[in-house]
Amino acid sequence: MTSILVPRPAEALLETGGGAPDAPVLAIDIGGTKLAAAVVEPGGRVAVYDRVPTPNEPSMDGEALWRTLAAMLEKLLAEAGEPALAGVGVGCGGPMTWPDAHVSPLNIPAWRGFPLRERLRETYPGLPVRVHNDAICLAIGEHWRGAGRGRGNMLGMVVSTGVGGGLILDGRLIDGASGNAGHIGHIVVDPDGPSCECGGRGCLEAIARGPGLVNWACEQGWQGTTGVALADDARRGHPVAQAAMRRAGRALGLAIASATHLCDLEVVAIGGGISQAGALLFEPLEETLRTYARMDFARRVSVVPAALGQTSGLVGAAALIFEPEKYWSAD
Structure with missing residues (x-):
C-alpha cells in the first residue's frame, strides 16, 4: 500500500482557534474513464484539483489500481x-x-469487492470517510451548488462510460433499500435492444453510454474509436454519428419521461462526457421527453446540463461530509 502523508484531522483546528466547519474536504471521483480528486472548501469551491486516466489494462489488478x-x-x-x-x-x-463500500464497478474490472472505504479509513485515520455512487454524488453536487439549487425534487445523471443517477426528493437524498435509488441507467427503454453488462437487455446504459454508442456507430459503418470523435463527427454532419446521438437522446428522453411520471421531478441535471455533445444529444432528448411526458405535472420538468460541469461529482462527494443531514443517512 502506498504511504501517504496524513493531514491533521479537523478536530486539530479546535486546538489552534479554528473549527471543523472551516476545514476543507478531500473529495474523490472514481469512474471508468478517470480518477479525479480535489480539495473542496466548505462553500463548495474546488481549491485544488487533479485527475488521471483510469488504468484499465487487462493485467491491472486491484492493488495496482489502488496504488494509482x-x-x-x-x-x-x-x-x-x-x-x-x-x-x-x-x-x-x-x-x-453500501455503506461499507466494497466496490465492484462494472466499468473497472480490476475492482471486484474492493474494500474502498476501509482502505481510505486506514490511510486517513481519525477522519470520517463516506462513499456513495458516483452518479449520486453528481446529483448531490448539482442539488447543493448547481442546477438543482433551491429545488426540492431532482434527478442527477451521469452519461459517460456508464449511465447512472441519483434522486433528491423533498430536499433530501433518497438512498433506497441498498443505496441504489435513482439508478436510471437500468430502466429498460428497448426490450429488444442490446444486451447490457448488468445481464439485462435494452437498458438505457446499454444504448446511451459512450462505448455502446461507439460500438453501434461502428456497426453502421462509422470508422472511429471514441465518444469524443463520434461527437466531433456528428457536429461535422456525419450521418451515422448524428444518428448515434439521436439514438442516445431518444433513449434518455424515454427514461426521463418514466422517471418524471414516477417521482414528480422539477429538474434533471445531466453530466458526464457524452453530455458535452450539447444540442446533438439534448435536442432529440427534449423532443422524445415532450412526446412521452404527457401528464400535466410531468410537462413542467426541465432537463439541463450539469451546471458544475466535470466537478459536479467532486462537489457532491464533499457534501457527504459538509451536509450529512441532507445527503448521508448511514452513520
Whole structure:
C-alpha cells in the first residue's frame, strides 16, 4: 500500500482557534474513464484539483489500481499544503455494498469487492470517510451548488462510460433499500435492444453510454474509436454519428419521461462526457421527453446540463461530509 502523508484531522483546528466547519474536504471521483480528486472548501469551491486516466489494462489488478489512486491523492494534498481536513467524501462507480463500500464497478474490472472505504479509513485515520455512487454524488453536487439549487425534487445523471443517477426528493437524498435509488441507467427503454453488462437487455446504459454508442456507430459503418470523435463527427454532419446521438437522446428522453411520471421531478441535471455533445444529444432528448411526458405535472420538468460541469461529482462527494443531514443517512 502506498504511504501517504496524513493531514491533521479537523478536530486539530479546535486546538489552534479554528473549527471543523472551516476545514476543507478531500473529495474523490472514481469512474471508468478517470480518477479525479480535489480539495473542496466548505462553500463548495474546488481549491485544488487533479485527475488521471483510469488504468484499465487487462493485467491491472486491484492493488495496482489502488496504488494509482493513492499516489494521485498524495500529490494533490502536497500541492494543497497538507491542509487539515474535515473528512473524505467519495463517489465511485457501482455496484457496491453500501455503506461499507466494497466496490465492484462494472466499468473497472480490476475492482471486484474492493474494500474502498476501509482502505481510505486506514490511510486517513481519525477522519470520517463516506462513499456513495458516483452518479449520486453528481446529483448531490448539482442539488447543493448547481442546477438543482433551491429545488426540492431532482434527478442527477451521469452519461459517460456508464449511465447512472441519483434522486433528491423533498430536499433530501433518497438512498433506497441498498443505496441504489435513482439508478436510471437500468430502466429498460428497448426490450429488444442490446444486451447490457448488468445481464439485462435494452437498458438505457446499454444504448446511451459512450462505448455502446461507439460500438453501434461502428456497426453502421462509422470508422472511429471514441465518444469524443463520434461527437466531433456528428457536429461535422456525419450521418451515422448524428444518428448515434439521436439514438442516445431518444433513449434518455424515454427514461426521463418514466422517471418524471414516477417521482414528480422539477429538474434533471445531466453530466458526464457524452453530455458535452450539447444540442446533438439534448435536442432529440427534449423532443422524445415532450412526446412521452404527457401528464400535466410531468410537462413542467426541465432537463439541463450539469451546471458544475466535470466537478459536479467532486462537489457532491464533499457534501457527504459538509451536509450529512441532507445527503448521508448511514452513520
